[in-house]
Amino acid sequence: MSNKVSCEIIKDMLPLYYDDVCSDESKRMVEEHLVGCPNCKNELDRLKADFILPKEEIETIRSDSNVIKNISSFWNQSKIKSFMKGMIISALLFSVINLGYFGLFNWQIISVSTDEVEIKNVSQLADSKIVYYAETNDGYSLNRLNYDMDKEGSFYITPLRPIIKREAQLHNGFENRYYSIDIKYQEKARGKVIKRIYYGTPKDKILIWEKGMDLPKASEEIENMFHE
Template identity: 40%
Template sequence: MTKITCDIVQDVLPLYYDEVCSQDTKKLVEAHLQSCKECQIELKNLSTIVPVQQSETKQNAQDKKMMMSLADSWKGFRKKAFLKGVGITALVALLLYGGYFGLYEWDIKPVKQDNIVITEIAQLADGRIAFHVDYLDDIDIYRVKYELHEDGNFYMIPLRTIIGKSSLPHFVVGEGYQDFNLPSRQIDRDGKIKALYYGSPENAQLIWKEGMELPKASEELKKQLKIN
């Protein structure tokens, strides 16, 4: 069965709730809901919207005739409301997306090294280098820039906006366990990587350099990286 993301599932949940989606879509959504608590909560939230809307509509009813016809027209009303909501949501998303990329291209700066803590550096059996990253100031990292210099130094440079927003999970490069595929990078790059650093060239922390013996990855580290 095709695996779908939470974003796709949450886009079609209203159609699933209203029972107007195809059987294939219904099967995909139900399969996803079995293991995703976040989407289960979204579906539950949909079920709480209906009673509230019904109550508000009854309070605004002008006469008894409108009250009696409400039940018959309710399904069509929900469809129209959903389509209107989709349009508004798409417009807001477009504005947010454009605003984000405006900041992304304009106000990006490297994270100061005193805000970065690198621990648990180790090497996996396939040559990859694993480590744990922690950002002490709890400000989001929007991307990591990669630079290979002529001297063979490779820099992983975490970047953030000058504004320094937090709690934006869709745009965040998360903290935690990471790995660097050194063998693959050696093949893909024009020059040979002789040392790996985390941070900007002016102020970076050494993770590995040519000739350095790193400890083998522990079972706990492999578990964190989801390696069997």
């Protein structure tokens, strides 16, 4: 079954798979595809890297903090022990600084303003999937998209960046490329009917599609792009 599923569909499913909110059948489809597709496996590893390392760093800091508390109960005001206390506190502060530095450059937590995004060429593929071109115009890289849905049937595709942005590199990122959305799959995975699709957040969004909208057919070039 996995051999018949394109990488684009698997990449759309990876956030759901990583968050463990998709069905068992979808999990099996993703896992079977990952066995034979190193590109999609790398994409999953990149999603994991956004969150796994910070958690490990936090646990290390917590452990260091507990050690300091245990040691401090035996300290007195002598110069030697005060010096030792200062050294350990300095080591803890150094760990905190390192964690903060890593977070500033790697935690994908800041959404991209729609003032910096343009959605183009929204159309429909022969298999009913919706396809669109997302272009960011501020010159910074984009490496994570978050998928979410509210109770009213609004589906949000939110581009995320770290606090400190990096310059975009040609052909390496999500900032300028075509995307496809499989509405039927997303509805099945979430158990809800999608009424509209937005790029952005509930407070800052661009409408891509809404139920009843008459979309043009995708060009042959775009069809080939998603069915190679």
